[in-house]
Amino acid sequence: xxxxxxxxxSAVGVEELITxxxxxxxxxxxxxRKQRAERPKQGFFRTLIQVLGELLITCGVILLxxxxxxxxxxxxxxxxxxxxxxxxxxxxxxxxxxxPPADAPPVDFGPPKVMAAPDQASTVFGxxxxxxxxxxxxxxxxxxxxxxxxxxxxxxRYDSTSMPGAVGNFAVAGHRQTHGAVLDAVHTLVPGDKIYxxxxxxxxxxxxxxxxxxxxxxxxxxxxxxxQLDAKATxxxxxxxxxxxxxxxEERIISYSVLDSWQPASAxxxxxxxxxxxxxKKAG
Amino acid sequence: MYGWIFRNLxxxxxxxxxxxxxxxxxxxxxxxxxxxxxxxxxxxxxDSTIGGGV
Numbered sequence: 210x211x212x213x214x215x216x217x218x219s220a221v222g223v224e225e226l227i228t229x230x231x232x233x234x235x236x237x238x239x240x241x242r243k244q245r246a247e248r249p250k251q252g253f254f255r256t257l258i259q260v261l262g263e264l265l266i267t268c269g270v271i272l273l274x275x276x277x278x279x280x281x282x283x284x285x286x287x288x289x290x291x292x293x294x295x296x297x298x299x300x301x302x303x304x305x306x307x308x309p310p311a312d313a314p315p316v317d318f319g320p321p322k323v324m325a326a327p328d329q330a331s332t333v334f335g336x337x338x339x340x341x342x343x344x345x346x347x348x349x350x351x352x353x354x355x356x357x358x359x360x361x362x363x364x365x366r367y368d369s370t371s372m373p374g375a376v377g378n379f380a381v382a383g384h385r386q387t388h389g390a391v392l393d394a395v396h397t398l399v400p401g402d403k404i405y406x407x408x409x410x411x412x413x414x415x416x417x418x419x420x421x422x423x424x425x426x427x428x429x430x431x432x433x434x435x436x437q438l439d440a441k442a443t444x445x446x447x448x449x450x451x452x453x454x455x456x457x458x459e460e461r462i463i464s465y466s467v468l469d470s471w472q473p474a475s476a477x478x479x480x481x482x483x484x485x486x487x488x489x490k491k492a493g
Numbered sequence: 494m495y496g497w498i499f500r501n502l503x504x505x506x507x508x509x510x511x512x513x514x515x516x517x518x519x520x521x522x523x524x525x526x527x528x529x530x531x532x533x534x535x536x537x538x539x540d541s542t543i544g545g546g547v
Binding site for chain 2: 259260263264271274275278279282283354356359360365367382383384385387388392423425426427428430431450451452456457458461463
């Protein structure tokens with residue numbers, strides 16, 4: 210018997226019909242079944258690309274984790290360390306924590322007492338209160354501006370500058386975003402805002418004057434008269450430096466304040482921060 | 494790579510999942526406690542001092 214040509218044609222046609230999606234579907238089913246039984250051997254190049262891709266994804270995840278650590282975890286760690294340092298200082302502090310009665314006549318305590326600079330870096334020798342940053346804002350004042358001090362202990366004093374209350378420039382540095390973010394809100398200071406510095410000798414009240422944004426190499430802001438290298442200091446300045454802009458470090462934001470008043474530890478804290486001074490003492 | 498490691502972990506599925514979680518947690522801990530603090534010193538965005546006075 211001879212097959213008619215039309216018969217052959219139709220057979221080919223059926224084969225062709227299966228070739229499209231159906232073949233792909235069948236193929237997938239087959240390979241899935243095969244995979245379950247035993248994984249097909251991958252080519253070397255394919256494996257290489259896959260491992261490389263997974264390593265790159267891992268690098269990305271680790272970098273994201275670093276950002277989380279830097280912006281979130283360092284603050285938790287530093288806040289804990291700073292709170293402990295503040296309450297340790299408050300425990301050692303000799304003097305009443307109640308302010309003088311509001312109706313008491315103002316007393317002139319004379320020129321502020323200036324303590325000697327601590328011998329060792331990382332010594333916590335005071336606490337800084339800035340009510341503009343929050344009623345409970347109290348951060349340790351530590352000797353030195355190396356990462357070892359700034360990263361855990363708050364505001365670091367430039368050891369080339371004066372001590373609190375002295376004629377000249379008392380300068381501190383603090384982190385803006387990370388490690389406790391001690392000066393995060395520095396741009397919200399308004400002229401006239403009070404900055405209180407507590408040392409074992411007493412309380413120094415500085416009044417904020419202005420902010421200035423400078424390049425990171427402008428060391429002259431630390432001069433006894435800030436930015437005027439030749440001038441002879443007659444006033445008692447306080448200068449705070451931090452990163453600018455927020456989340457960046459292309460510039461520095463400098464905050465200048467000037468001493469307004471001083472009272473010895475025996476006179477009690479200024480009324481505005483008395484509650485926080487007492488709270489710090491209790492927290493230990 | 495991670496698929497290969499997961500398949501080659503010993504034990505039943507639930508045990509391999511626990512092992513994976515444990516190793517992930519250990520990796521995060523080592524990174525947070527040791528690697529990142531060390532890496533942080535090379536991060537120029539952290540410098541809040543002036544005049545290169547660090």
